[in-house]
Amino acid sequence: MSTIRDQQSRAAAALHRFSRTTTAMLLLVVVAGAVALEVASSGSFFEGPSVRVFLQYLATPILIGLAQMVALCVGQLNLAVGALGGFTACLTGVLMADHGVPAGVAVLVGLLTATAVGLVTGVVIVTTQINGFIVTLATMTILLGAQYRLVGTRTVDGYSATLRDLGTAAPLDIPLVFVTAIVAAVLLGAFMYRTVAGRRLLAAGGNPLAARLSGISTDRQIVAAHTLSGLLVGVAAVTATASLPGVNRSVGGDWLLPSFAAPIIGGVALTGGSIAVFGTVLAAFVTRLIDAARAQFSLDPSWVNLLIGLVVLGTVAGGHLHQTRLAKSTPAPQPGGAR
Amino acid sequence: MTTSVSPPETVPEEKAAAHRMPFWVNQRLGLLVLVIALSILFGVLRPAFLDQRLVLFPLLRDVATLTVVALAQMVALSVGHMNLAVGRMAAFGAMFAGLGYDKLHLPMQAGLLLCLAAGAAIGAVTGWLIARTGVSSFVVTLAMDFALLGLVSLMYSALTEDAAFTTRPAGIDALRSYSLADICAGPVCGSPAVPQLAQFTVLAMLGLGFLYGGTRIGRELLLTGANPAAAELSGIPTGRRVLLAHTLSGLLAALAGFMAAAGTGTFRASIGDDFMLPSFLGAVLGGTLLTGGVVSVLGTLLGTALVGVIRKGLDLLGVGLESLNIYLGCILLLALSADRIRAVVSYRKVVRST
Amino acid sequence: MNTVLLECHDLVKVFPGVRALDGVGLRLTAGSVHALLGENGAGKSTLIKVLTGVHSPDGGTLAWCGEPVQLRSPLEAARTGIGVVHQERNLIPGFPVAENITLQKPPARRGLVDYAAMTEPAVACLAELGVDLDPDRPVRELSVAQQQLVEIAKALYTESRVLLLDEPTASLSPEETERLFEVVRRLAERGACVVFVSHKLEEVFALCDTVTVLRDGKSVLESSPLADHSHDDIVSLMVGRAHAAAEMRPRTVDRSAAPVLELSGLATAGGHRDIDLAVRPGEIVGLYGLVGAGRSELVKAVLGLDRITAGEVRVHGRPARIGSPRQALHEFGIGYVTENRKEEGVFLEQPIVRNITVTVWRRLARALGFVPPGEERAVAQDLVDRLGIRITGLSQNVGELSGGNQQKVSLAKWLAADTRLLVIDEPTVGVDVRTKRAFHELIWDLAHDGLPILLISSDLAEMVTLADRIVVMTDHRVRGEVDNDRDYDRMSGRIIRLIHDRDAVRS
């Protein structure tokens, strides 16, 4: 008799809990931002071409955000995200343009290389026990060098038109690269929430010692996380190669900070053990909205930066006030929230 | 990264290591050995490496500046936080110094004080936000980075012609180019390799060394980083400690900004652009934990020096850009692996001797 | 019946500066419950970690069913058939209860986790222990004792032939403990061997049939029938000399004195209602209840970690609004020794000296806040000596200490502090007999000198030894109060009745 009421109240409780999560807040920001832009652009923001351009450049932030998230979830950092992406993009481009390798093979080589680099990074971290921060910083440096060695200062562009077409194709104004990113996100989410291997990663991140005592090799999880991170960077690099006018040594140069920003704004803790696939995707949307606003309002980048900074800081402070008010109806936070 | 069974990756304090383990297990010593060994190697390959005026002086000047940057990061790390805005706080502080010289015609010291005050103030705002809201320091300092990036550019665009304050107060050129050789006690002069700019670094290191090594506040900072919940329950005002750490971090960042500006010539917006990675690298190489609670002032200097020496050596060998970074990364990894092996071997030795 | 499942000889394990195991032998036979005893730091946990592949031994041999084995990892140990509950709780905070219980062998089909199939065995394991927990709740939301029960359920899930329980009852009340014992006896009947580590000797004698005693990493008594030994025998074996309990100084409480801390009609956001409680100078008030009764939460609310929704807190007669434990300490002089030592009590990665002196730096500090290292160490050394904390040096990290010694460090910090009221939550969890006695004497003396103490403990014997009055809580409400007449059996009967009468009324 009470089951329906039970379910209802459970759903209501779940909804209530959700409404106070980071994801809900991001969702709100995304919707509000999109509506605001729609109004400001007097209705052209939701038109096909605008939507296409908007989504086209979401692929990279989503993918690198996910790549970083995988590393974060085992308590690691991956500073080589940008360098690995740039290197892989250049490698794919050079293989096709200078060595006439067919696009399919080049893409495969790119993906495999990125994955392999991730694997090697993980193995080095585990075997030498050197802090992952420093190891990925070193691989980053090495990869930057390798990227320069590959392409020097030129822009490589003489590669497969098919790949290019795929990179810019957008059936129903939904770019393929964006679809790729979303598919990657869904697969990653399924992997993390549903598979034994994914749960192991999370367990090792949540409490490495406990995981070890339960027979989960934390070392193996670290290697796995870096490998997976490498693969995702590889996907990001390939989509970048496909959609860019050419690849040069600047590709990937601006990936590092966004790769951290997306998952962390999306609600992933730096300490490991937590993931937020949807949150990461939404955070990427938020940053993309800022780009769109910048173009729409012809904003000076300095003003944009200043405003972003102030708005986030303001939200942080405002959110605090909101929370203190909320706290009057719910249990107090644990001490040490300041971390 | 480490589990309880593997040898401890860092030793919390020199004294701690000395008490339980022989001195040669110390990580800082490993770094020192690495720095010296690499210096000798480069010195042998290229005797010019030991040229005091042309090589060591600029090297040390660079290391001096970057050490302060890394110290700024170290202070934030000590409470388990990060400061992603180090570079921009440096630019922010330097901007005030430049403004003071350019528009108010302040003497050098006054400008420096203004710069430090500005850095401390912006750090305090950051710390206050983090302490009051409990939002991750990563997010807050990242937002602060953006805000300052915009603000600093806007200010420079509005106030200057060339996006830089070019007025140079009396004495700043001396800071840039003078070394200990210009300070003489009677007939004995200092080494021309040691830049006078390093006085700030030494001061900062002494101050922080005293803070973390000797005082209550320093210990409380570390415990706040080690376990905020336990710290709060032990009566440590964690909020105020977080505020203090970020204030200090801002202050040191501003000092680094001033040093960078003094070292290159003018106060401009791009100061601190490349500070973020070296700041983490120096601190983490030196043994400071990213998770908080363990810092090493001396290690930070050595970590920064290690990277500086490798880079300088490669420059001297004339390694071109197509190989420079590859070698840099590889040498760093090899050097650290070697040190790691040393640490493991010495750990085993201690175990065996027990 | 008497097949030897696991056997070891001359096990050696060395950490820098300490030989944690220095020639230990052990023989575990099927169908027995084996007690592993020793003082804090004797090497019990280390032995268990060696037996479960967490540490690799530096010497000695291991045999499983007569065959020599090497256990290189916890996984190998589990595959061999050795299950374990470690002394420290080791759960994945973000995972739900069911997933934590099944972590070692999650039900899966083709690599996909089968969440539906996870709930049933998890609930079964919990039910065996008589625990009713939502299997979907993340363990980070559970109380310490509930987490401990989840740990035990996790070990039951693996269905091992040898089950090593490292102080499983440390934070359990007698009720849960008795349930656990039933489970253990059932397992032994089914032919498993259960190794039981505990510092509560009554429990050991009630449950075990063979015993091994460790002292300073050596086994001073190996797999001997427990029936052959008396309580005092065992204690002197553990301590290494005859152990005589000193009489406590007599202590009287002035019941007419104004309470230092007084709660009236208190209600909290956590669900407490109508709580009345008073602690007078020199009085030790016990707060007793079953696991999850809300004792710790009540104290936390008083200290400002949870919201008070109604009623009043008075300190020294004046209404007080306490915002944080820090304010409680510095403004009201209230010290709080938490029950959750790993997360809230000690700084694992910090040296012992800092852990102990954190509360006294303010007092020691000179000009510019300089804390003289000599004095700091002297304070710490004094407490280390008084509590008999086993360390290799004051600069050792607390994380490297044995569980009981960590507990001592956590308490030492508050003994060093100058407080006007001390709240102590589960002070002797995992502390050995001798030190427990020392603790009791310390607490007793503090009260004797006029310090009011609010003591929360699930150890009824401890309550009866120390408290002047025992306030009984269940379900976030005060059920009544019993004046202590220091007779264990009578007191226990009255308290249990208080708890169960209410239960009867409720249902």
Next chain:
Amino acid sequence: TYRNAPAPATGQASTAGRTGDGADLADGSGTKVALVPGGAHPYFQPWKTAGAAAKKTYGLGDVTFDETAEWDQQKQNNLLSTLAARGYNAFGVFGVSPTDINTTFADLKSQGFPVASLGSCPAGDTDEADFCLSTDVELAAYKATKAAIEAMGGKGTLVHLTGNNVDANTQLRIKGVARAVKESGGKVKLLQTVTDIDTDLQTAQKAVSDLMAAKGGQITGIVATAYNPAVAAADAVKTSGSRAKVIAIDDDAKILSGIRQGTVTATVVQNPTGQAEIGTWALALLQTKQCTMRDPGVKVDSGSFVVTKANVGDYDKARQEKTKQLKTEFADRYLSCG
């Protein structure tokens, strides 16, 4: 792909070498010239070949090209002193920070090394280097804008894409564009100056695409005065089907192919080969003390040329002409030899 052919350049150099009286380098074997750009960038690549050629032509001790400064003034200062320690005794430098570089020059000069500011002049009126041989940045931007306006048919809406906003050279470019727009007398409107998008190709592409999506209909001309924005703009105009004219900068292969394909209307090329060639030669003369500067700190324009589809094949001739002319100018006017 296109290359600034080194061979003809050297030929010219040697013939031109005989023009000025006393400006023939007697013995350059003791001269070791370091050419130090601000960092890796396609613009500087001709320096490498031109420097190597000059070494051969004049029999110099050595000419090195070191791009490891990574666009960081402090690193560049360090690099310069390291090069000095390695025995280089004459420096041609592209200063990372135009406002700081004078300090660096003064340092080098005080150690007795001749210094040339190549490719960019120090900000402000003073120049501590012996001479500055560089494109007039403002003039180049002005020319580019003029070319754009012409391509747009004298009226329309223009966008300027460029690099780091807080950089003295960017400010000059912005000024140059503004001047040209102003001269159109209101017929051309400068819709927006997008700065800070030269960090990487993706950022540039994203910014340009967003701009086209938001305002694409209005834009009829794009002036890009930085490399990545130029590449991105050419591509964005092509894919979005906009009719905007793109004016780019420099003659990297990618941009030249854009001109040939018509996605780039014109580009303003500079004269890096001339900078390196003349710079090296003059530095050698100064280093050997054979000559002195008549007017230390003089600023010389190395020339900028508008390249369109019409002259994409032979614009290099004009540039070589300019280089030759520069050499005579140096010999006759700026150097005092003998």
